[in-house]
Amino acid sequence: MSVKKQIQDLRDELREHNYNYYVLDNAIINDYEFDVKLKTLQELEEKHPEYFDENSPTLRVGGAVTKNFNTVVHAQRMYSLDNSYSLEDLKDWETRIKKLIDGEVEYVCELKYDGASISLTYENGKLLRAVTRGDGVQGDEVTANIKTIKSVPLQLKGEYPLKFDIRGEIVLPIDGFNKMNEERLANGEEAYRNPRNTASGSLKLQDSSEVAKRPLECLLYNLTGNNLGVNSQFESLELARKMGFKVPKAAKLVNSIDAVFEFVNYWDKARHDLPYETDGVVIKVNNLFHQDELGFTSKAPRWAMAYKFKAEQVSTKLNTISYQVGRTGAITPVANLEPVELAGTTVKRASLHNADQIEKLDIRINDTVFVEKGGEIIPKIIAVNLSQRPLDSQKTEYIKHCPECETALVRIEGEAKHYCPNYNGCNPQIVGRVQHYISRKAMDIEGLGGETVSLLVDSGLVSNYADLYRLTKDQVMPLERMAEKSAENLIAGVEASKKIAFERVLFAVGIRFVGETVAKKLAKHYKNINALMMASAEDLEKVDEIGVRIAESVVDFFSSEENIETIKRLKEFGVQLEISAEKLANQTDKLKGQVFVVSGVFEKVSRTELKKMIEDNGGKVSSSISAKTSFVIAGDKMGPSKKEKADKLGVSLLSEDDFLDILK
Numbered sequence: 001m002s003v004k005k006q007i008q009d010l011r012d013e014l015r016e017h018n019y020n021y022y023v024l025d026n027a028i029i030n031d032y033e034f035d036v037k038l039k040t041l042q043e044l045e046e047k048h049p050e051y052f053d054e055n056s057p058t059l060r061v062g063g064a065v066t067k068n069f070n071t072v073v074h075a076q077r078m079y080s081l082d083n084s085y086s087l088e089d090l091k092d093w094e095t096r097i098k099k100l101i102d103g104e105v106e107y108v109c110e111l112k113y114d115g116a117s118i119s120l121t122y123e124n125g126k127l128l129r130a131v132t133r134g135d136g137v138q139g140d141e142v143t144a145n146i147k148t149i150k151s152v153p154l155q156l157k158g159e160y161p162l163k164f165d166i167r168g169e170i171v172l173p174i175d176g177f178n179k180m181n182e183e184r185l186a187n188g189e190e191a192y193r194n195p196r197n198t199a200s201g202s203l204k205l206q207d208s209s210e211v212a213k214r215p216l217e218c219l220l221y222n223l224t225g226n227n228l229g230v231n232s233q234f235e236s237l238e239l240a241r242k243m244g245f246k247v248p249k250a251a252k253l254v255n256s257i258d259a260v261f262e263f264v265n266y267w268d269k270a271r272h273d274l275p276y277e278t279d280g281v282v283i284k285v286n287n288l289f290h291q292d293e294l295g296f297t298s299k300a301p302r303w304a305m306a307y308k309f310k311a312e313q314v315s316t317k318l319n320t321i322s323y324q325v326g327r328t329g330a331i332t333p334v335a336n337l338e339p340v341e342l343a344g345t346t347v348k349r350a351s352l353h354n355a356d357q358i359e360k361l362d363i364r365i366n367d368t369v370f371v372e373k374g375g376e377i378i379p380k381i382i383a384v385n386l387s388q389r390p391l392d393s394q395k396t397e398y399i400k401h402c403p404e405c406e407t408a409l410v411r412i413e414g415e416a417k418h419y420c421p422n423y424n425g426c427n428p429q430i431v432g433r434v435q436h437y438i439s440r441k442a443m444d445i446e447g448l449g450g451e452t453v454s455l456l457v458d459s460g461l462v463s464n465y466a467d468l469y470r471l472t473k474d475q476v477m478p479l480e481r482m483a484e485k486s487a488e489n490l491i492a493g494v495e496a497s498k499k500i501a502f503e504r505v506l507f508a509v510g511i512r513f514v515g516e517t518v519a520k521k522l523a524k525h526y527k528n529i530n531a532l533m534m535a536s537a538e539d540l541e542k543v544d545e546i547g548v549r550i551a552e553s554v555v556d557f558f559s560s561e562e563n564i565e566t567i568k569r570l571k572e573f574g575v576q577l578e579i580s581a582e583k584l585a586n587q588t589d590k591l592k593g594q595v596f597v598v599s600g601v602f603e604k605v606s607r608t609e610l611k612k613m614i615e616d617n618g619g620k621v622s623s624s625i626s627a628k629t630s631f632v633i634a635g636d637k638m639g640p641s642k643k644e645k646a647d648k649l650g651v652s653l654l655s656e657d658d659f660l661d662i663l664k
């Protein structure tokens with residue numbers, strides 16, 4: 001037998017053993033036999049580097065070190081999920097679905113694995129890359145680390161689509177987690193807090209051989225791509241299993257919300273016997289065509305819903321209340337608690353949100369309180385145990401002055417939060433604004449982190465984000481933990497931010513209530529900062545989805561001399577303060593004032609592209625037909641009830657070609 005063939009056979013054989021052991025949990029040979037084969041393969045590969053294969057089972061032990069993880073944009077955004085907590089919530093969800101879908105709807109119930117989400121890209125049966133969820137639009141490439149996780153196939157089995165993405169969750173099973181902690185404690189190291197954080201921290205380790213030592217697993221739940229040859233979520237799970245992925249068996253196909261609820265109730269108890277942690281159930285509309293019809297909100301798919309298991313509760317004592325000042329000057333009261341174990345973590349603090357919340361709970365220092373932790377990271381105080389309230393207890397007085405700068409706080413009518421109005425002199429506001437400016441979704445300045453920003457502000461080098469652009473290497477070198485290289489990276493990162501698109505700059509400058517989506521809308525409408533600066537509140541309110549609150553806040557921002565000066569400086573430094581010519585060329589006002597509903601399957605362009613075309617040309621996309629709808633773009637397989645509704649309301653139907661003609 002040729003060496004090449006020998007190597008290939010060993011690789012195939014070891015792959016199969018890995019699959020049996022890690023995916024099917026059903027080992028056929030023992031560890032010793034496996035190790036002998038692996039060693040033989042290793043030796044052969046060493047002697048014959050000409051047969052190198054980056055997906056060889058020998059490379060599972062890791063070794064590659066990643067210093068900086070590449071940012072990769074997801075081919076399809078990784079959305080979040082809407083949450084439900086009761087049977088009523090689920091029924092409401094079904095009602096919303098039934099408005100958009102005709103006929104029977106089937107659901108797939110899956111467990112919601114509690115770990116770190118991951119997107120794997122396969123091409124020609126081989127793992128090409130693995131990317132973390134990041135902010136949903138783009139994440140970090142962590143391929144070298146993911147390759148060390150044995151349940152991730154490096155080479156697929158059977159028949160597979162040429163190219164696709166598969167999404168799942170990297171989890172750390174509880175046994176493995178406990179074992180890691182035993183070892184850490186034995187070595188005098190601090191124990192890890194919980195499996196979920198440890199799993200997600202593992203993905204960003206620089207040394208992949210460290211990752212290889214951790215007993216991580218990858219559980220898959222979603223296939224995306226073109227021509228996958230499946231018509232439903234359930235089929236796609238089966239296809240994933242056939243290709244060699246680990247897809248938990250719990251997934252169940254049902255045809256009513258009552259059956260969904262049975263699944264939920266069953267697993268609420270049974271989940272405690274699972275080897276890994278789950279924090280709920282994810283319910284998905286099974287039919288992929290239905291999924292497509294339902295589409296997405298700005299945050300989550302309409303065709304999926306998470307059901308959160310009832311959170312665990314504990315009671316503990318409230319020691320003190322402290323007050324934090326955010327970048328907008330908003331004050332957040334925080335409860336400092338007697339540390340207590342809750343759902344695997346030690347809880348010491350909980351958010352109290354605002355003065356109303358304190359009033360409502362009538363929460364007082366030295367009270368015994370009930371704390372709850374759902375999926376979210378920050379625990380919540382649910383109630384006070386009044387029977388244990390000390391007799392001398394005093395009602396909580398909300399602070400009247402900023403804890404950082406002593407300025408008298410203000411509360412704008414209709415708003416829950418108090419604010420410190422000392423915009424230019426309150427340290428956490430200054431630091432917070434610069435931190436927001438450099439953050440990932442804003443200017444994404446690499447080489448500059450939140451702590452360095454504090455140092456820059458404290459040292460007087462920066463008092464406003466425009467100051468970043470004047471920094472020199474010599475100025476930043478003396479800062480704590482700075483070295484020549486990191487100083488250079490910082491300067492280069494700041495320089496690179498001059499290429500960031502206008503809409504993100506508009507988000508970055510930190511106008512209150514102007515989040516990412518609003519910034520996009522404003523950028524698109526006004527096209528450059530000058531036009532926006534000149535806009536009156538009435539003018540702004542005419543922009544789609546901009547209300548009084550936002551309009552006033554924008555006007556307010558640009559009425560400040562300081563802000564105008566800052567913007568002027570940004571402009572001088574070369575930051576993008578207008579839409580790029582290229583983007584402008586693709587946008588028109590042709591569909592201004594018109595509302596479209598897109599339904600069915602299309603031939604020439606995808607539904608997503610259609611929607612983008614509508615928006616780029618000034619139109620609006622809505623998901624259901626109403627009296628406000630101007631046109632329905634009807635593709636193949638459009639539901640009969642939609643057609644009926646359009647007819648009844650006298651809304652005209654356009655074919656795909658009609659629509660494309662209009663835009664020509």
Ligand code: AMP
Pocket residue numbers: 079080081082110111112113114116117118133168169221282306375
């Ligand atoms: P959340 O982060 O609470 O908005 O929930 C969304 C996350 O749930 C996704 O990003 C996934 O990482 C995770 N998840 C866990 N299990 C599943 C599942 N079976 N289907 C979809 N998402 C899941």
Ligand code: ZN
Pocket residue numbers: 325402403404405406407420421422425426427
């Ligand atoms: Zn202040």
